Amino acid sequence: MASTELAERLLARDRAAVPDALNLIDDRRPARRDESFALLDRLQREVGDGGALRVGVTGAPGSGKSTLLDALVRALRRRERSVGIIAVDPSSPKSGGALLGDRVRLRSAAGDPGVFVRSMAARDRLGGLADATFAGVEVLCAVFDWVFVETVGVGQSESEVAGLVDTLAFVAQPAAGDLLQFMKAGIVELPHLFVVNKTDLGPAAERTAAELQAGLRLGEAPEDGWAPVVLRASARDGGGVDAVLEAMEAHRRHLEATGGLKERRRRGRIAFVREALVRRYGSYGIQRFGGREKLDERLGAAEGSSAFRLVRDVAREIETALAEACA
Ligand SMILES: Nc1nc2c(ncn2[C@@H]2O[C@H](COP(=O)(O)OP(=O)(O)OP(=O)(O)O)[C@@H](O)[C@H]2O)c(=O)[nH]1
Ligand SMILES: [Mg+2]
Incomplete structure (x- = not known):
């Protein structure tokens, strides 16, 4: 399909056009690259600086990012919002989506046309977050109400994903002892909200949340005027998930009100x-x-x-x- 037709369909929010568009941006043949640039230029111009809420979900392996996403998707679907997700796969150079079922386990997405999930390789040949991830976000943002990017890790991946989304959420494990490391690496400066997950496991979550809150107060006042929020949740039980969603919406409103989004x-x-x-x-x-x-x-x-x-x-x-x- 030509890129002009693909662009029309995406701009009309036709979800069936999404897989073709993602295949196009992944294609490295020169002629296809030109088509791909034309598509992305057009999306960037016409979707503009509004559109979908772009949210990054990051945190240590196993902290519960995918489980939280699953709960967020349910909450959003109840509100009749459509959701696109890119799960960045840290392990394979080229996953082709095969690992998706294992890593993302989005039960909420099964058979629901209002939810689209794609797993993408973390790194391309040149290193760094794969270009296709950035391009994929542009495509999904044309079509869905909310777009999430799940990435693992501490360090470079955080700052890269921060440049790609409007709102960055960090999922923390109770008593993970990571806090000092994050602070040293400057990671605590990037997320707009921290979700201390697995509160169902007992009081450790409360301690971790208090520690985070105290740590954040030590930092410099954020230049964009948004003070990071620390929330507690149990992604497994769904506890606190609505508050997470509301905090994400509040951050978006803050960005719009201050001109920070553009x-x-x-x-x-x-x-x-x-x-x-x-x-x-x-x-x-x-x-x-x-x-x-x-x-x-x-x-x-x-x-x-x-x-x-x-x-x-x-x-x-x-x-x-x-x-x-x-x-
Ligand atoms: N008790 C409890 N377990 C949870 C909760 N959230 C997630 N888990 C469990 O923690 C494990 C890891 O959850 P995932 O959602 O796969 O974590 P992840 O951060 O996406 O992991 P990676 O993608 O591998 O980095 C799974 O066994 C989940 O069932 C929670 O709120 N409470
Ligand atoms: Mg995961």
Whole structure:
């Protein structure tokens, strides 16, 4: 199917077009890449800076991210909201979705056309969160009311996923003892809400929540004016799940009221392009291009292009600069 037809169907919120669109963005053949860029440019322009709530759900392995997502999906379906989910698979370089059933176990999604789940590889050949993950979010956001991205881990994956979503939720295990590590790594600065999960297991959750709350108070006042929220939940029993949803909605309202939404997405796109280019050409390449400032200027001036096309276009410019440097 041509990208123009795919774009029409996605913009008409036709869910049946989603798998074809995801296949297209995963296709590396040059002609298909051009189609894919055209599709993503159009989605970016026409979906604009509103649309689906984009929420990242992160946390240590086994903390209950998927179980929480399952509970959130149920709550959203009761409210007649549609949901798209990208589960980032940390293990396989190319999972093709086969692991999906094991990792995500979304019972709530079975047979429901209002829920779409896709598992994607964490890393592409160049390292970093796979480009397809970023593109997949754009596609799902055209069609669904809410889009979630589940990622495991502490460290780089958090900051990458933070650039991709409006709201970042961190799922913490009771008494995991991770808190100090997060603080050292600066992780506590990124999430907008912390969910201490498994409260059904006893009082440890209460302690962890109090510890987190105290730790967050030590940090600097957030520059976007949003004070991170600490919530308690039992994803398994559904306890506290509505409050999690409400906190996510409250954060979105905050972003809209302060103008932060547009700015956050703009910065997220620029960070994505910059990281992709630095990964590919190193700081030497960026230097040859004219340095970070020139790069940011170039990226800031390219509003109509999707981040993906921009990576390709600026990559060509950097290669020209490198060739000149060698001549
Ligand atoms: N008691 C209890 N167990 C829970 C709760 N939430 C999740 N679990 C259990 O914790 C285990 C891990 O849950 P998952 O939802 O798969 O955790 P995850 O964070 O998605 O794990 P990965 O995707 O592997 O990183 C499973 O055995 C769940 O049944 C909860 O609220 N209470
Ligand atoms: Mg999971």
